[in-house]
Amino acid sequence: xxxxxxxxxxxxxxxxxxxxxxxxxxxxxxxxxxxxxxxxxxxxxxxxxxxxxxxxxxxxxxxxxxxxxxxxxxxxxxxxxxxxxxxxxxxxxxxxxxxxxxxxxxxxxxxxxxxxxxxxxxxxxxxxxxxxxxxxxxxxxxxxxxxxxxxxxxxxxxxxxxxxxxxxxxxxxxxxxxxxxxxxxxxxxxxxxxxxxxxxxxxxxxxxxxxxxxxxxxxxxxxxxxxxxxxxxxxxxxxxxxxxxxxxxxxxxxxxxxxxxxxxxxxxxxxxxxxxxxxxxxxxxxxxxxxxxxxxxxxxxxxxxxxxxxxxxxxxxxxxxxxxxxxxxxxxxxxxxxxxxxxxxxxxx
Amino acid sequence: xxxxxxxxxxxxxxxxxxxxxxxxxxxxxxxxxxxxxxxxxxxxxxxxxxxxxxxxxxxxxxxxxxxxxxxxxxxxxxxxxxxxxxxxxxxxxxxxxxxxxxxxxxxxxxxxxxxxxxxxxxxxxxxxxxxxxxxxxxxxxxxxxxxxxxxxxxxxxxxxxxxxxxxxxxxxxxxxxxxxxxxxxxxxxxxxxxxxxxxxxxxxxxxxxxxxxxxxxxxxxxxxxxxxxxxxxxxxxxxxxxxxxxxxxxxxxxxxxxx
Numbered sequence: 385x386x387x388x389x390x391x392x393x394x395x396x397x398x399x400x401x402x403x404x405x406x407x408x409x410x411x412x413x414x415x416x417x418x419x420x421x422x423x424x425x426x427x428x429x430x431x432x433x434x435x436x437x438x439x440x441x442x443x444x445x446x447x448x449x450x451x452x453x454x455x456x457x458x459x460x461x462x463x464x465x466x467x468x469x470x471x472x473x474x475x476x477x478x479x480x481x482x483x484x485x486x487x488x489x490x491x492x493x494x495x496x497x498x499x500x501x502x503x504x505x506x507x508x509x510x511x512x513x514x515x516x517x518x519x520x521x522x523x524x525x526x527x528x529x530x531x532x533x534x535x536x537x538x539x540x541x542x543x544x545x546x547x548x549x550x551x552x553x554x555x556x557x558x559x560x561x562x563x564x565x566x567x568x569x570x571x572x573x574x575x576x577x578x579x580x581x582x583x584x585x586x587x588x589x590x591x592x593x594x595x596x597x598x599x600x601x602x603x604x605x606x607x608x609x610x611x612x613x614x615x616x617x618x619x620x621x622x623x624x625x626x627x628x629x630x631x632x633x634x635x636x637x638x639x640x641x642x643x644x645x646x647x648x649x650x651x652x653x654x655x656x657x658x659x660x661x662x663x664x665x666x667x668x669x670x671x672x673x674x675x676x677x678x679x680x681x682x683x684x685x686x687x688x689x690x691x692x693x694x695x696x697x698x699x700x701x702x703x704x705x706x707x708x709x710x711x712x713x714x715x716x717x718x719x720x721x722x723x724x725x726x727x728x729x730x731x732x733x
Numbered sequence: 734x735x736x737x738x739x740x741x742x743x744x745x746x747x748x749x750x751x752x753x754x755x756x757x758x759x760x761x762x763x764x765x766x767x768x769x770x771x772x773x774x775x776x777x778x779x780x781x782x783x784x785x786x787x788x789x790x791x792x793x794x795x796x797x798x799x800x801x802x803x804x805x806x807x808x809x810x811x812x813x814x815x816x817x818x819x820x821x822x823x824x825x826x827x828x829x830x831x832x833x834x835x836x837x838x839x840x841x842x843x844x845x846x847x848x849x850x851x852x853x854x855x856x857x858x859x860x861x862x863x864x865x866x867x868x869x870x871x872x873x874x875x876x877x878x879x880x881x882x883x884x885x886x887x888x889x890x891x892x893x894x895x896x897x898x899x900x901x902x903x904x905x906x907x908x909x910x911x912x913x914x915x916x917x918x919x920x921x922x923x924x925x926x927x928x929x930x931x932x933x934x935x936x937x938x939x940x941x942x943x944x945x946x947x948x949x950x951x952x953x954x955x956x957x958x959x960x961x962x963x964x965x966x967x968x969x970x971x972x973x974x975x976x977x978x979x980x981x982x983x984x985x986x987x988x989x990x991x992x
Contacts, residue, residue: 462896
């Protein structure tokens with residue numbers, strides 16, 4: 385639906401190099417990268433606020449690289465919301481409708497509809513200068529949706545909200561996506577990617593390093609940068625089965641910090657949190673499984689040991705430990721990790 | 734602590750002196766004329782005509798030049814182009830050149846022999862000794878006040894808001910009229926009042942273009958020369974009172990802007 389082909393843009397001290405990716409209709413694509421990686425520039429290029437030095441942008445098969453900003457049919461929501469401070473909530477939402485000369489009655493109807501959908505119906509006549517961050521974010525979203533965009537671009541939409549508001553907005557974004565809205569979301573926070581993305585792109589210093597599903601990127605990071613950014617090798621679909629328990633990939637039950645029964649999402653833990661022992665341990669590790677070593681491979685940060693313990697998991701240990709425990713492929717060992725090392729990220733709508 | 738006290742005393746003393754320097758002549762002037770004298774001067778048709786001429790010429794200067802200055806201010810605030818600093822320097826020139834010299838420059842520009850003067854002549858207009866000429870002289874010396882205030886006002890509007898408006902389907906003109914202008918209007922208004930007040934009080938440039946019809950500053954000077962201090966003072970007081978109205982207006986606008 386949206387496709388970027390070999391987009392490059394050079395500034396004095398920073399360049400975007402050969403960025404190519406595509407986003408399908410109804411997909412939730414998250415561009416993940418550190419601050420200053422070039423994420424926002426990509427959004428501005430898609431929205432037509434910046435002209436790329438070279439490369440093309442296609443929307444629904446049509447080349448929109450040279451298309452005027454007003455005609456692009458993509459709406460952007462900025463990190464600082466860019467809600468017009470001199471206009472009321474309703475006037476903000478109606479702004480794109482007025483630009484299209486939609487009649488007053490239709491404007492009112494549409495503004496009300498969008499405001500209700502985003503839970504700000506009671507704020508329609510308020511001045512925007514009196515709103516909280518979460519409310520402003522919703523106004524900006526409602527205003528963007530009023531343009532009937534083919535695709536919506538979100539620039540760090542959750543970064544300046546508190547935890548509760550983040551949760552609410554994530555739920556709302558998932559719902560909008562489920563209703564068919566194509567979303568491209570840039571963030572520096574991998575948790576946002578995990579909780580929202582159907583696919584991710586990892587960007588570093590102006591280069592798109594990898595794109596793929598969450599599992600592809602987290603399980604097989606193509607570079608050290610990605611491995612460090614995500615830091616997560618053990619990443620599974622999970623369903624909470626009871627108090628402090630979850631089943632991973634419908635195969636293996638583990639202990640984790642308490643979460644609401646029936647919730648689905650992802651469970652993840654770091655490879656360095658997994659301890660390998662030759663005997664069963666009597667310890668505070670509540671997750672102890674017998675497993676078999678499938679593969680041992682050196683990495684820049686140590687030695688990665690891939691194990692099969694009903695699910696595949698990776699432990700990161702030192703070379704000395706490999707020697708001390710005489711680890712080799714095929715050997716049966718015990719894997720141990722604390723329930724508190726497991727992070728559950730809810731993805732339910 | 735003691736040193737601090739002495740330091741503060743010196744600061745207070747010097748501040749008081751400056752305040753006195755401004756207040757003393759004006760207060761003195763107000764006490765120089767009696768109420769009956771002031772009332773009589775107010776009824777003087779010449780004085781009335783002169784003040785109304787001053788207000789109208791300053792208003793037209795501000796209004797018509799404002800229509801050109803505001804777009805220029807927007808351009809300077811938003812676009813980078815080669816020679817931008819030179820343009821900004823040129824627009825600040827009227828502040829630094831002596832106003833009589835400015836008057837001479839304008840005179841050369843609009844006199845009967847000049848292209849502008851000839852063109853006005855074809856239209857049956859005589860710019861020298863005419864309210865239009867007075868407005869031009871006032872505008873010349875006061876343009877920087879509106880230009881700089883408006884430019885600062887536009888610069889303070891986040892570019893993000895304009896980009897967002899474009900993304901929402903608005904044309905550049907619509908963005909200007911619905912986002913940039915409303916958000917910068919207080920700065921523009923306070924700049925316009927400054928321009929108006931500056932134009933109203935202009936003597937040097939105006940006297941060279943038109944001694945007659947007399948604007949208020951020239952009438953004060955004329956009465957002083959022809960009849961002496963006693964006759965000039967009431968006119969000065971009345972003119973200061975009129976100016977004060979605009980001064981207060983400016984302060985109110987500026988105060989709201991800070992809020």
